[in-house]
Amino acid sequence: MYATGEGETVADAEYVNIWMRPERPARGPKPVYSRAQITEAAVRIADAEGLEAATMRRIAAEVGAGTMSLYRYVPSRDNLVELMADRLMGEIDVTGMPSGDWRADLTRYADGLRAMWLRHPWIATVQRSLPSFGPNQLLLIEALMGVLDAFVSIDENLGLMAMLHGYIEGTVREEISSAEEIRRSGLSESEWMARSYPYVDRLVKSGEYPIFTKIVMEARQPHLSRDDQFRYGLQRVLDCIAAALPSTAESPMPAHREGREEQDGPGAGS
Amino acid sequence: MYATGEGETVADAEYVNIWMRPERPARGPKPVYSRAQITEAAVRIADAEGLEAATMRRIAAEVGAGTMSLYRYVPSRDNLVELMADRLMGEIDVTGMPSGDWRADLTRYADGLRAMWLRHPWIATVQRSLPSFGPNQLLLIEALMGVLDAFVSIDENLGLMAMLHGYIEGTVREEISSAEEIRRSGLSESEWMARSYPYVDRLVKSGEYPIFTKIVMEARQPHLSRDDQFRYGLQRVLDCIAAALPSTAESPMPAHREGREEQDGPGAGS
DNA sequence: CTCCACTGGGTACGTTGTACGCGGTTGCGG
DNA sequence: CCGCAACCGCGTACAACGTACCCAGTGGAG
Numbered sequence: 001m002y003a004t005g006e007g008e009t010v011a012d013a014e015y016v017n018i019w020m021r022p023e024r025p026a027r028g029p030k031p032v033y034s035r036a037q038i039t040e041a042a043v044r045i046a047d048a049e050g051l052e053a054a055t056m057r058r059i060a061a062e063v064g065a066g067t068m069s070l071y072r073y074v075p076s077r078d079n080l081v082e083l084m085a086d087r088l089m090g091e092i093d094v095t096g097m098p099s100g101d102w103r104a105d106l107t108r109y110a111d112g113l114r115a116m117w118l119r120h121p122w123i124a125t126v127q128r129s130l131p132s133f134g135p136n137q138l139l140l141i142e143a144l145m146g147v148l149d150a151f152v153s154i155d156e157n158l159g160l161m162a163m164l165h166g167y168i169e170g171t172v173r174e175e176i177s178s179a180e181e182i183r184r185s186g187l188s189e190s191e192w193m194a195r196s197y198p199y200v201d202r203l204v205k206s207g208e209y210p211i212f213t214k215i216v217m218e219a220r221q222p223h224l225s226r227d228d229q230f231r232y233g234l235q236r237v238l239d240c241i242a243a244a245l246p247s248t249a250e251s252p253m254p255a256h257r258e259g260r261e262e263q264d265g266p267g268a269g270s
Numbered sequence: 271m272y273a274t275g276e277g278e279t280v281a282d283a284e285y286v287n288i289w290m291r292p293e294r295p296a297r298g299p300k301p302v303y304s305r306a307q308i309t310e311a312a313v314r315i316a317d318a319e320g321l322e323a324a325t326m327r328r329i330a331a332e333v334g335a336g337t338m339s340l341y342r343y344v345p346s347r348d349n350l351v352e353l354m355a356d357r358l359m360g361e362i363d364v365t366g367m368p369s370g371d372w373r374a375d376l377t378r379y380a381d382g383l384r385a386m387w388l389r390h391p392w393i394a395t396v397q398r399s400l401p402s403f404g405p406n407q408l409l410l411i412e413a414l415m416g417v418l419d420a421f422v423s424i425d426e427n428l429g430l431m432a433m434l435h436g437y438i439e440g441t442v443r444e445e446i447s448s449a450e451e452i453r454r455s456g457l458s459e460s461e462w463m464a465r466s467y468p469y470v471d472r473l474v475k476s477g478e479y480p481i482f483t484k485i486v487m488e489a490r491q492p493h494l495s496r497d498d499q500f501r502y503g504l505q506r507v508l509d510c511i512a513a514a515l516p517s518t519a520e521s522p523m524p525a526h527r528e529g530r531e532e533q534d535g536p537g538a539g540s
Numbered sequence: 541c542t543c544c545a546c547t548g549g550g551t552a553c554g555t556t557g558t559a560c561g562c563g564g565t566t567g568c569g570g
Numbered sequence: 571c572c573g574c575a576a577c578c579g580c581g582t583a584c585a586a587c588g589t590a591c592c593c594a595g596t597g598g599a600g
Contacts, residue, residue, distance in 0.1 A: 009464045014470045028546025029596045056588065066549035077588065125395075133469075139477055154488050155499075163503045166440020171432050173439075197404075199286045211410055211415045218424050229425075233433045240510035265589080299565040300579025326557065336580035338558080348558065 003140045014224045018079045031087030035073050038199040039083045043120070046084065050183065051122035092115045094143035098113055098150075102249065103238055110168050110234050117172040123185075124176050148241075160241050171230055172181055243258050288349045289404055303335055305343050313345045313390070320453065355396050356404030361386045364413035368420075374506055374517065375417045380438050380504050380518075382449065387442040396529050418511075421519040427483035430511050437507045441500055 015021040023035050041062040045054040056077055060067040074080045092112040097105050117123055148157050182192045203214045224232070242249075283292040293305050315324040326347055330337040344350045349532040354358045362382040367375050389391055418427050454463045494502070512519075 011516060016466050020469050020472075020587070025472050029548090029598090033545070033548095042541090055586080057586090059550095068550075068591095069548050072547070072549095079498060126579070133473070133482075138473065138482055142479055142481050145485075148482060154484055159499055159503050159504075162441050162444060162499075163437050163506060165439070166443075167433050167436040168440075170436020170439045171441075172434060196286050202290075203403070203408065209412055210420060211412050212403075212408055214413075214424055215428070229429055229432075233429050233436075236430075236433060236510050237516060239513065240506050243509065244506060252514070297567060297575085299567090299579090301578070303579095325555085327555090330580095338560095338581075339579050341558070342578070342580095 016076070017132070021075065021154060021191060023073070031070070033063055033071065033073065034084065038063055038070055038073055038195050039087050041082065042080060043084050043087060049071045050180075051081070051125055081126055082132050082134065084130065085123060088116055088120050088123055089134065089136035089140055091119075091139060095142060097143040098146040101149075101244075102147050103242075106144075106147055106164060106241070109144055109235065110164070111149075112170050113168050114230060116175065117169075121176045121180050121188045124173050126179070148245070148249075151245050156244065160244060162239055164241065175226055175230075211258060274382050275364065280361065287402070287481075289350050290343070291345065292344070303333055303339070303343060307352065308333055308340055308343055309350065309357050312350060313354050313357060316392045317390055320450075321351070321395055351396055352402050352404065355393060355402065356406045358386055358390050358393055359404065359406035359410055361389075362410060364410060367413035368416040370419045372421075372515075373512075375416075376434060376508060376511070379414055379417075380434070382502060383438050387446065391446040394443050394450070409433075411415075415508050418515070418519075421515050426514065430514060434507055434511065436502060441503060445496055 004086055038059065042054045042059045045062055056070055057067045059080075060070050065068075070080075073082065094107065094109060094112070097109070099105055144161060145154075145157055148160060152160070154204050182189055185192060187195065200216060204216060288466065294301065309331065312324045312329045315328055315332055326340055327337045330340050331348075340350075344353065364379060364382070367379075375407050408528075414431060415424075415427055418430060422430070427505055452459055455462060457465065470486060474486060
């Protein structure tokens with residue numbers, strides 16, 4: 001993004017995107033490193049210290065290479081981030097996914113995606129993760145869209161998946177953001193809570209925000225765990241999808257779903 | 271983020287967050303500019319050229335001030351972005367919002383939020399928009415949570431709103447990302463399509479991605495408009511919320527909803 | 541063998557956020 | 571009224587960033 005003026009490198013213009021650019025051009029000395037190795041190192045750093053810590057110099061140091069050597073493998077940092085994002089997609093297990101039980105499939109996908117995001121919170125700051133269409137992303141699309149493909153039109157499928165995906169992403173983003181803010185500040189969670197107390201207190205005392213106050217107050221008593229909250233909302237989304245499906249798409253009986261006890265609505269004290 | 275070492279400025283440590291720091295400390299010459307004015311200029315630049323174009327120097331130039339003058343009003347660029355995000359929240363009209371018709375309220379909110387995001391696509395790249403709790407954000411929370419407050423517990427309300435919010439954000443994010451990629455590349459839409467054709471073509475010809483192929487092929491024939499897609503999914507989400515509400519929460523009859531014709535499911539050719 | 545496309549990597553530049561300090565201005569205590 | 575501390579706008583300076591450019595070495599094709 002820096003110093004590129006408004007033109008682009010010849011190398012950039014030569015290929016449509018990262019996935020079209022061959023890793024090994026052959027003819028010449030054997031490369032010492034590899035894209036996968038560099039991507040791996042970058043992910044490791046981003047996991048530990050955040051995406052902004054994964055600078056080209058830092059990554060090169062982690063790999064044991066010179067900074068500029070990375071550019072033999074990756075045209076730009078932005079493209080490297082794309083590589084990282086797609087690598088993360090590969091962590092989600094969707095093997096054998098149109099299994100016949102669409103509800104189980106989508107639940108597995110949702111849990112997998114959420115777990116991956118929680119392992120790599122920095123992915124939330126990467127906006128172009130969707131339209132990149134890297135290999136792992138494509139595999140995911142194939143598997144996921146395949147789950148309902150037999151039951152609904154492509155358009156409807158896209159709509160429903162957008163809803164599911166939106167729910168997962170939105171929820172996890174919220175889960176991440178406060179944790180990420182705490183990590184950035186370098187404080188411990190309790191220190192952070194203590195520091196932000198005066199602000200919350202002022203809002204509550206002002207009396208202008210009754211519902212915010214209610215949230216804060218009830219937050220003191222034990223809530224549902226994050227996991228349960230997520231699963232509750234997910235069940236709602238799946239119910240919603242079920243309603244959009246023809247009756248021929250009936251999922252096997254709930255009891256079949258590995259004996260997990262049925263979710264109650266949250267707010268048992270209601 | 272640069273050159274800050276690992277300590278933080280005294281001024282930063284003095285206040286919990288941006289909202290606690292007073293704009294006018296009084297005692298001294300009158301400030302020539304204002305936070306609102308600076309925020310406005312920054313939003314204008316971000317709208318026109320993307321968030322990354324809104325550098326401190328550029329914003330200062332837009333305002334007509336010296337670069338470092340901005341730091342008299344805002345402690346850091348990150349905080350300015352927070353200000354910008356909250357200003358955007360203020361664009362969403364939620365006046366008189368627990369109106370009695372929760373379905374109409376939530377629809378209005380959803381449309382408003384989506385329209386705002388489409389006006390300011392760069393908001394998608396700001397991850398910390400949620401836990402910031404600026405004044406406009408708080409107003410939104412009050413109005414939005416108030417809609418279902420009478421019907422469900424706080425926990426359940428939070429869950430349902432997370433679902434709604436997740437759907438809106440996820441969907442709009444997808445709408446934005448391709449448009450944003452095109453803008454970044456500086457190409458026109460048709461140029462961009464032409465440039466990425468070889469990649470899509472290779473994927474299709476490989477035969478490994480049947481569903482991706484199906485999507486691409488069907489994309490050639492007229493789809494539902496973005497608006498209709500959004501509204502279709504939104505209706506599904508609202509149905510889903512309706513199912514979670516007690517029967518006492520019945521919304522007025524659909525006919526009451528300003529005569530909008532009933533949405534069909536998409537994929538009429540199915 | 542010679543070639544030259546390729547390698548890793550050092551140096552250097554433009555751009556960024558922002559710490560620091562200066563001279564001028566303002567409102568309050570005396 | 572005066573003086574001074576607190577504020578103002580802002581120029582300069584610096585560290586860290588992404589990366590263009592260049593170079594000396596290397597190894598497979600002819």
